[in-house]
Amino acid sequence: MTAPLSSSLPASLYRAEQVRAMDAHAITQLGLTGYELMQRAGGTALAALSRRWPSARTLSVVCGGGNNGGDGYVLARLARAKGMDVRVYPLVPVDRLRGDALRAYEDYRDAEGPVLDFVPADFEGAEVLADGLLGTGLDRPVEGLYAEVIKGINRFSGGVLALDIPSGLNADTGHPLGIAVNADITATFVALKQGLFTGGGPAHCGEIVFDDLGIPPAAQRLQTPSARLLPSWVKGLPRRARDAHKGHFGHVLVLGGDLGYGGAVRMAGEAAARVGAGLVSLATRPEHAALLSLHRPELMSHGVAQPNDDLPALMQRARVLALGPGLGRSPWGRAMFGAALASGLPLVADADALNLLAETPLKRDDWILTPHPGEAARLLQTDTAAVQKDRYAAVAELRRRYGGTVVLKGAGTLVLGHSGLPEVCTSGNPGMATGGMGDVLTGVIAGLLAQGLSQEVAAATGVRLHGAAGDAAAEEGGERGMLASDLMRHLRRLINL
Template sequence: MPSHSNDTLPTSLFTAAQVRAMDRHAIDGLGIPGLELMHRAGTATFAALRRRWPDAKTLSVVCGPGNNGGDGYVIARLALAAGFDVRAYPVGPLERLRGDAAAAFAEYRDAEGPVLNFIPPGFEGAEILVDALLGTGLDRDVAGEYAAVIEAINDFPGGVVAVDIPSGLNADTGAVMGNAVHADLTVSFIGLKQGLFTGAGPAHCGEIVFDDLDTPPEVRLEQTPSSRLLRSGDFALPPRRRDAHKGQCGHVLVIGGECGYSGAARMAGEAAARIGAGLVSIATRAAHAALINLGRPELMAHGVESTEQLQPLLQRASVLAVGPGLGCSDWAKTLFDAAIASGKPLVVDADALNLLAEHPRSSDHWLLTPHPGEAARLLGLSAAEIQRDRFAAVTALQRRYGGIAVLKGAGTLIAGPAGVPHVARWGNPGMASGGMGDVLTGVIAGLLAQHLPPFEAACLGVRIHGQAGDLAASAGERGLLAGDVIEALRTCVNR
């Protein structure tokens, strides 16, 4: 399985406009010629693809009419000099090339590099295909000739390398602009673009390599990051004292488990216990309270049919996890309202989010953990609109509802009342199955119970949940169950 560790990448992420400003500062402020930066970008990309495919000897490069295409011509020239069988495929009239891109093309032609004005089937059987078609400035859906070329790239059976960003992917949002290249390797320059890491970005970028093109740190320090990438060492639980006891490790109360959905509350409770909460109780329907903990007797299950029965449990708990399997009945609404009125820290998920969407309110005491569909209901949008700009969505959620917002999905985003959103890369497609969100709810609640501040609990919870999913997926992604992730939590929280 590919590694999702972030520790080889910078933590600061930027918008496309910010990176263009960095590029301009390097050229105008520091006097680095634009063509020199282009040479460095091509050199970095060629070195990265040779590391990835050391035995390859045939290379095709698809070059657009802008500076991204100029990078492509540099790569083609370097490959030619290294003895590769090379083809360059310009898209759009060559006379549209200007400035540094035109100079890079001239250098390639002077080296007698082959240029083909059509794309043959399968790119003549090349081993590696370089996507230097479109850069980060894309502001409309790809159409016409460019859309057809992207289709041809995606039909290519060999390795695909994207220069700076896969063509058709929005550098700011991670959304696909009509169609986008599926790359195996993306080499990004100057500053990391935030769209590479969330939404459709992870599925289209493959392995991400960063190169600052030997520009000094001041180029990036002039820009305030638009978001940050979580590292494996960010945030941690302190070691337990030798004299610790369960009363010091918090008491999580899970509220949920409507008839037919007891498993959701059970999984959230078990996850809270596995992450280290001292005590875990479950307030659920009386009909199955006696059965819910048969396989996990450490959980204390209580049949609750009224707020009067819930009150003693609320008083004993230090953290509430509300929503797993809760439903939207009058019973659910009554318990949800009582949980909010308690003033205790809450993790709000699943059906509790749907109830919140019906009667919006704000609180500084909760963490909301919606998937895109739930986020859409909370913001009065469609799920597609949420995915079109996940950064805007998580920011809007936090501002409208307060507390901490966690927008789940590929490249989960965490936003708090201060600072910029954080992005997590851990997790895998095998986690696209029922119960994974219930596990995350329990994990975050269990970390809150152990006295982590809310934003830290959210970030650490998302990270450990994803790492546990990756560990559990070592036996294969397809067929991965939420219970498998729960089993891996203990290993990951103790690393």
């Protein structure tokens, strides 16, 4: 489940060390105590639990030895005071607890809360299970008993609440360190960690609930955000004048559609038109041109047999190129690619345009690159696993090598442009993991760019709009079986909100 973007979530994201610095500053400079913050965290977690599972009466809490475990003891005490039947399973002997975690345990014990001296293979005796095993400081693979307990948590059939972060998830990258808890809801504290929102973060976190625990904004302002969430809607297109005409809204030329792939240029072209481009032309194989015009007559489809001869006249009329949908890597596709680069026009590059770029790397400032992790791996001469292990590092390296604005697609799509601060999209859903979705996104971004949005704003707005259209399509008919073309009417509706 993708973590939804809530109006209660702030935009700024931080690395784990930055959040720890905020916490330390609040304690050493602002008069707050660590235990006071721990009690507030436990209260937030209980409120989240009660909202998500209002009828739950039984709770198991698994506690580690650090402050994350201390949060678990506080939650257990507060839940028991509310009348819930609570059991705590410590993975660290209580005589080894120190500091605020020890105090949290002692307060729970003094309230006569039961602490069991074993961890069961499963937790089926409870309706909700709270994960207080490992916090944000984890930087190595989970092994041994902790790994076995996380496996047990993931077998649990009831609700799972993670405290601050699902145990095993890297707070900076969103990459599971060997294994990570699959939570239904994550109550996170002080500031938002950037790893919760991309890579494996959305799948492991579930719904995200946030509380800054009352730490004054001054503590947060000492840290510069490492990333930010895309806003719930990105606005930039002005209201159209009553005397407007199609020439005011740009001309997109989509290049691609090798033999057998005519549908890719059709989807990209229609997407550009649906978000408001004034004119859209398709440059494709002659075998496709007439059929594409028949099925979507608003798209001006041109057969291109010899790219070097046929494209220059088409490009003279275009404002933006969308390069790559169904392009292929045949001599024809390579000639289309070379002609597009030689034109000097701003462009959005996807699919085989990116694979061809990986063969002959080039850096320029006037393009938007939209790789999925596999394409990103080829551009970076590495493998997909390395890209997914740290998507923030990957998007930064892509921009360093290739310039422009980079959109690294996937769960928690990242957008990085001239501002230097990655933006993370939380819209979209697994139903969008199907052929043609990237072609639609290419068209959406190109259509926005043609209407005059800046490069980075067009990319960010396009990503958010594309994800929102996918969510609307899923709400209408479900995720499974969604087609890329199902987004079209939602794109039109959403761009006009």
